[in-house]
Each structure stands twice: as structure tokens, then as C-alpha cells.
Amino acid sequence: MSPLEPFGARLRRSMDERGPLCVGIDPHASLLTEWGLNDDVAGLERFSRTVVEALSERVAVFKPQSAFFERFGSRGVAVLEKTVEDARAAGALVVMDAKRGDIGSTMAAYAEAFLRKDSPLFSDALTVSPYLGYGSLSPAIEMARESGAGLFVLALTSNPEGGEVQHAVRADGRNVGATMLAHLAAENAGEEPLGSFGAVVGATLGDLSSYDLEINGPLLAPGVGAQGATPADLPEVFGAALPNVVPNVSRGVLKHGPDAGALRASADRFAEEIRAALATK
Numbered sequence: 001m002s003p004l005e006p007f008g009a010r011l012r013r014s015m016d017e018r019g020p021l022c023v024g025i026d027p028h029a030s031l032l033t034e035w036g037l038n039d040d041v042a043g044l045e046r047f048s049r050t051v052v053e054a055l056s057e058r059v060a061v062f063k064p065q066s067a068f069f070e071r072f073g074s075r076g077v078a079v080l081e082k083t084v085e086d087a088r089a090a091g092a093l094v095v096m097d098a099k100r101g102d103i104g105s106t107m108a109a110y111a112e113a114f115l116r117k118d119s120p121l122f123s124d125a126l127t128v129s130p131y132l133g134y135g136s137l138s139p140a141i142e143m144a145r146e147s148g149a150g151l152f153v154l155a156l157t158s159n160p161e162g163g164e165v166q167h168a169v170r171a172d173g174r175n176v177g178a179t180m181l182a183h184l185a186a187e188n189a190g191e192e193p194l195g196s197f198g199a200v201v202g203a204t205l206g207d208l209s210s211y212d213l214e215i216n217g218p219l220l221a222p223g224v225g226a227q228g229a230t231p232a233d234l235p236e237v238f239g240a241a242l243p244n245v246v247p248n249v250s251r252g253v254l255k256h257g258p259d260a261g262a263l264r265a266s267a268d269r270f271a272e273e274i275r276a277a278l279a280t281k
Ligand SMILES: O=c1ccn([C@@H]2O[C@H](COP(=O)(O)O)[C@@H](O)[C@H]2O)c(=O)[nH]1
Pocket: 024, 026, 065, 097, 156, 157, 158, 159, 200, 201, 202, 222, 223, 224, 225, 226, 227, 248, 249, 250, 251, 252
């Protein structure tokens, strides 16, 4: 099976054409209720379909949060498969937020599940956890290269608890988050226009000028909206790496549904605020 064009190149083009906003598809039980839907598989299916139909032609990336689909078992996973298929067919890229991470031999199976081109859950990129050691991600890196997919490695997460692990200082004086960024910079070296191996770096983290965020790869930035960060915070957080930032908004957009026009208006507002923030650099 022939590989896709590398994820980094496809993402760069999509960000240039549509702007960098990533909308999360996070069907929280509370959102299903607010949308007048039942907290069941039919509600899940309707919610996801509505988001994809409303936004697939204007956002660069969707990020379905696998947990909210897995909670319904195999029928929820079937909805996730269809959501990914529909979003990709409509021209958006899909980052599967499943945060997988395990010993290398098991990681190979996760890679087959999400990154092998003919897998039912194939996604353009997958979030992965490097906390069994960056080297444990090798099978996913290999499979991503083979398929033309990408990865987003948890480096500096948006939640306040993340620092306990990610700010821990190693024997060489560098902290764990910075070490993950350095691994990714090596992975992406020489790639043009953008490498396919990105980092997750929270938009909530304030000034990150002590980190080298210039990894020649995308920076997925959750935390805008419900977690309190705003598009205006992005220049301070990301500095010179700003052009490679993919800000994610989930609840901040989704709370405006189920009306498709209101979802679009909210996504457009975030997109405009992000454009304005990018223009300040
Ligand atoms: O550091 C991280 C990594 C992932 N996430 C995920 O992003 C969305 C954020 O949702 P909001 O509703 O916009 O807060 C969610 O799926 C998280 O699991 C993150 O928040 N932080």
C-alpha cells in the first residue's frame, strides 16, 4: 500500500490554507445532555456527525478524544471509526487523541491499530505518551514513517499535575519535557516543510522561553477555551515557534452546539483570534 505524503507536509498545507485551529471532538456526557441528546451510542453518533458536518470544510484538524468513544465499548469505537472516516473524507486531518504508550512490542500493536494505513482506526496522527521511555515509541515512529502519518508526543502537558513528571530534572541537568523536545528535534531534522513528529505543549503554561520549542515539527497546544488559555496567550507561550502551533479547542467550541451555525461561528471566532495572535509575531 503506497504511503501518504508525510503528515508534516500535509499539515503545513492545511494550516496555510485553513489556519491552524484544531477542534476537538470530545463528546462529554454533560455536552450530550446540553445538546438535548441521550448519553448513549445514538447521542454519541449524532454529536460527532454534527461536529464533522458543521466544521470539516473550515478547520485544518479534528482531534477526536478516544476516551469519550471507548466509554461505550465496541459500539462507541465503531462511531469513532466512522467519525474519523467522515472527517478525512471531507478533507480535514484527524489527530487521534488516544495517548498510547507501552513497552515496544505492545507499542507496535498500538501503531498497527492507529497508524497502519489499512486499519479501521487509521488516523493522520496519534498522540503518544513517552513515559515508558522515548525509545519505546520506536515502533510507532517506524509505522508512521511507513504510512505517511505523524505522532504528537506528550512533552509539556496543559494540566497542572504534569510538571511533577515533565519538570523533573535528569542527571544531565535537562528536564524530562525538554528531553522529549530534543528527541523530536532530532527526529524531524532536515524535513521540509515541516517534520511529522510533533509535541503536545499546553497553551496554559505561560512563558516557555527556557525551552527550545523549535523542533521543526508541529506543536499541538491544548488548553485554549475551557482550561483558561486564550489565543492572545499563544505568542508569550510559544515565541518563535508560533508558526508551527496547532491550538486545540474542544469544549470552548462544542458548548455552542448543536446548532451548526453557532458551532461554525464559534470556530470562526477562535480562528480569527488565533490569526490576530499570529500576526503579532
Ligand atoms: O496536555 C494535554 C493533552 C491533551 N489534552 C486533551 O485536549 C482536549 C482539551 O479539551 P478542552 O475541552 O478544550 O479543555 C481534551 O481532549 C484533553 O484530553 C489536554 O487537554 N491537555
